[in-house]
């Protein structure tokens with residue numbers, strides 16, 4: 256699959272590397288290609304462009320920019336370049352204010368998630384929340400003693416979620432589909448919970464798992 260990855264931070268680089276590892280074609284999109292010079296050296300098959308070029312290139316698009324910049328990044332990518340495509344939304348609505356006793360602050364409320372805001376503006380894009388509830392270092396084929404961890408996903412388009420389910424299988428995750436975009440009101444704050452052991456004890460190597468009886 257051709258994948259356009261919007262972003263040049265650790266998450267964008269890690270996921271782009273994961274897509275390349277699993278045989279996909281990747282173009283990263285950034286406002287500053289110089290930031291990706293080292294990544295390009297290590298990943299010669301990966302391409303680099305601006306936000307619109309990467310979005311246009313992708314049959315699927317990954318949004319991996321700072322939460323406060325997520326709408327601007329999609330605007331820069333261009334609604335027409337996203338139309339009809341699965342867009343994996345990895346972003347978290349983390350506010351610029353510092354954490355309190357290890358608890359991050361969000362700029363959204365429990366009645367409206369960032370995913371809903373983005374889906375409302377980009378109606379023709381098929382947004383799916385995924386990969387937001389784990390740290391970058393554990394996103395691609397993580398190995399845990401307890402087996403495959405669970406990635407919670409949601410989105411309005413069933414076909415797009417099926418595509419993301421397939422990607423998560425490749426990346427070593429089991430998928431828990433939590434339904435439509437409103438479920439992001441619960442999935443996005445998981446980033447707060449996930450980060451607490453990190454901020455309090457410098458423990459960043461864990462993931463969530465859904466256990467079922469029977």
Ligand SMILES: NC(=O)c1ccc[n+]([C@@H]2O[C@H](COP(=O)([O-])OP(=O)(O)OC[C@H]3O[C@@H](n4cnc5c(N)ncnc54)[C@H](OP(=O)(O)O)[C@@H]3O)[C@@H](O)[C@H]2O)c1
Pocket residue numbers: 261262263264265266267284285286287290319320321322324327328345346347348349386387388389390391392
């Ligand atoms: N860090 C983690 O372990 C982790 C885990 C799960 C989810 N997430 C989420 O994943 C996203 C990426 O996280 P990150 O830590 O890799 O990087 P980050 O520092 O949160 O974001 C860096 C990216 O944001 C873009 N950006 C910043 N301001 C922008 C603006 N005004 N307009 C357009 N783009 C702008 C930058 O684009 P340029 O390339 O153009 O400079 C850069 O690619 C975040 O939403 C984060 O909450 C992070």
